[in-house]
Amino acid sequence: MSSSHPVEGDHPTTATCYDSDGSTGATLLLAHGAGAGQHHKFMVGIAEALAARGADVVTFDFPYVHARRKVPDRAPVLEAAFEHVLVWTRERAATRGRTRVFIGGKSMGGRMATHLGARGVPGIHGIVALGYPLRPPGKTGNERAAHLMAITAPLLIVQGTRDSFGSPDDLRAALAGTTASPTIVTVAGGDHSFAVRGRKPAEVLSEVARAISDWL
Secondary structure (H helix, E strand, O other), X not given: OEXXXXXXXXXXXXXXXXXXXXXXXXXXXXXXXXXXXXXXXXXXXXXXXXXXXXXXXEEEOOHHHHOOOOOOOOHHHHHHHHHHHHHHHHHHHHHOOOOEEEEEEEOHHHHHHHHHHHOXXXXXXXXXXXXXXXXXXXXXXXXXXXXXXXXXXXXEEEEEOOOOOOOHHHHHHHOOOOOOOOEEEEEOOOOOOOOOOOOOHHHHHHHHHHHHHHHO
């Protein structure tokens, strides 16, 4: 079961809360990717799967989606909105007895989570990136990994072996020597959204949720 809650302030949005039995003692604030909002089937599927495994999950829409615009906001706006919802999430987690709050997201959302981690935003127990966009498809370079060196919180990256934004091996090479000592979970045959030929999406997301909940 999920419930919607208004988040007021400088970056108003609506948060969707997927409450669990609390067996992990954790809350994960999860941001969406660039092309779709929090109600995309991927976001709903992973949130429900994680809640079923004992983690509270909170999702939200970045300002451009909340305003029904298609073009993503610039990184400073995305980060500010993310941090705004993080404050709200920490307060709600405390009322539910959840002592650990993690942040993360799909693709762009995961990248913004790492931006907050690199800035040392307080109250983050770990970061979960689902399909980290290391580089645009067809490009080379690791510029999007440079800030990861500043992260001290635990970092989990779930990456498909067919991800056109960077393979697990690409990430391992780019992240060699990071302070966070990231954990990289591989989705065999998975693309950027963990779609695996010949397998049901729900089955794959269930396995991803298990890996995340174990890590949490």
